[in-house]
Amino acid sequence: MSSFDISKYREMFLEESVELFESADNVLLEAENNGTLNDEEMGQLFRDVHTLKGSGASVELKLFAEFTHDVENMMDKLRNHQIEFQPEMVDTLMAGLDVMKELLELEVAEELTRETFTEMTQDLLIEIRKYINGEAPSSSEPKQVTSQPVQNEKTSSTQASNPSNSLGQSYGFFKEELNGTSSNDFDTQPYGFFDETIINLNDESDNFGFFDDDLQMSAFNSGSKEAKRVQQEETDDSDFFDDMPELDPNSKIEQINNHIASSNSATPQQQAASAAGAKKAADRTKEKTVATTNNIRVNLDKIDLLMNNVGDLVITNAMLTQFTTTIEDSKTRVSVLERLDLLERHIRDMQDSIMSIRMVPMESIYSKFPKVVRDISKKLGKKVEFKHYGDNVEIDKAMIEGLTDPLMHIIRNSLDHGLETPEERVKSGKDEVGFITISAEQANGQMIITIEDNGRGINADKVAQKAFDNGLIDENQLASMSANDKAMLVFGAGVSTADKITDISGRGVGMDVVKTNIQKLGGAIRLDTAVGVGTTITIVLPLTLAILDGLDIAVGTHKYILPLSSIVESLQPTTDMIKRIGDGTQDLLMLREEFIPVVKVYKLFGIEPKYRKIEDGMLIVVKSGNMKVALFIDEFLHQHQVVVKPLDKNFRSVEGIGAATVRGDGSIGLILDILGIINAQKKVEKQHIKEAQKAS
């Protein structure tokens, strides 16, 4: 038989499992908050774990599937009300999910041995099996699960007593002979036909079956003792099938389920419980936002390709437009231009549509946070309420990766250093439960994300002192900085005023990485804090990385593109605005009491300019984050929208150049990387300072 590419399918499974785990975690978080688990939630939990098991088994993750089977068993009993939900179960189930995640990763990496597996799962399995048997884990001493007949179970009794065998029957995928068991248990048949009278089964276990005589017969030739046994079972149930009502979706299925349940078990409590559960579930669903939509998964690369294709359309259209200007007959020229204009509008619409495909709701970032907050706050013994807003605000999918870690780090910091312990909070007159909120909104073509806590705030002076000690700032700066600027120093490397380094944060490595990552996305980060009150961190980001509004600038015969978002202002400088320092190699622009270093673009790129005197050319003040420089260029031309094409994929990374595009006339446009230029400038300055110090 053909060979499946297991690794490819395992990758797909890993991807799919993320959502399933998140869904299950969130249900459990709800349950923890409410102290109850309603029927709908139980069903959702069961389905998630059930799918994880089935899919995991399909890609031969045997150990993962084995452990998941037990977790699934517990969920199954819960949803069938064979065991009653207790709040303590949430911890066990959540731990179970965590172990499942670890097992999954290890097994996919082929690093999971039976020994490790046993180590990881032993204790938890004991707890789970106790719950399954209707005992509370704390009450009885740990013992191996016995084969006590659990009520109404025809199949799982075998599983309870033979944990290691239990999975041997439910998968056996890429092998020539099936992993059939030697038992005559009907349930080992992996396929079957719903035949009412005779089911002839081969001795070799088959994975399918048919409900129809003829089919079953044609599938399986020989009769066996199985047949008789099954026949008996069938006849036992036969009158049940006869008074089966006409089928109608959902409600009837519910009835049938209940019918089945009641014919097997006799507890009226179940009916009452499920009725109560149904009502609670109805209430709970009203609160939930509707998440079921008709979606497909698309690889981001495909969308990038599509964007590229449309970008090419834009360029070709621009070329046509330019060419049209050479048409001498003005009537013809005008009508062609009109039509091309229309074409351009359609293409822009198409671009917008594709852009919107890339847009993903913030909810996909938020979904990871509640669990992390819960885990850390528990670990630290802090009481936290975590709220998120702007779930539906959309962000470019390409930015999600770069954004999730920084946001996570900020939240961890808040939990670790910002929020106080319940005792401390009460002492300072606050509510013992602290809050952290994260919200997102779009404004002015930008995305604004705010993270706020009502913790102890950041001690700006302490931070500034630490920065000074680390040599990040000098005495003058220490004396002259505003409180907020001082607090902003937390984003510098090695600055942490944490008294203790925990494994969560405190090393002073996190916040500067956060800032760099935000800047890489083309964004900026700001901090507002008040001691004893709390801290608010604001992040501003462009809505997308794929399209840029740019300004063409000229230096000599070369043209570059400057991102509009980085431009502060442009000016024709006069001599008195320019100050020369040191040996004359560094010029400063004095603008409204601010000294801004001048970067001569022709020097940076080693090209021949039209003007060498600053007063003859143009200065454009640009910023990245809080840093500014003034670019000295010959002149600036017009602005337009460009489709950004990354440089290193096509070429290699070049300092000062962020990306490239293809212009309407077919020429390549290089897009300036302002942050890169500023960093290069800083390097030069530091070099000068060093040399100056050496000389003195």
Place this chain on the structure above:
Amino acid sequence: MSKLLIVDDSTMLRDMLNYALNEGGYTDVTEAIDGKDGLEKAKSMAFDLIITDVNMPNMDGITLIAELRKLPQYATKPILVLTTERSDEMKVKGKSAGATGWIVKPFVPDQLLKAVNIVLSR
């Protein structure tokens, strides 16, 4: 050429089924991502065989089977239900809804094709 429809919310599973069916000579395979999608597709085209999973959002497999059986063009067409559950309860549900037969997940490609061949050769 037999037209097959496979309904499963897991992209991975659909891929695997598709692959296995293709290898067995069934190359005209359409995929649906849940019961609702499956029902819509089934209505728009005439399939010779439908294979559906049970646990899916937006309409589960059992409901889908019941709905399909209401449509005249699918009253007697073969429908196989994919399930990881081996309990009688599952079989009763499937049978009551009108399924022709079942296949256990994880499936063995040989067995899958065997079952498909049987129902289609009828």
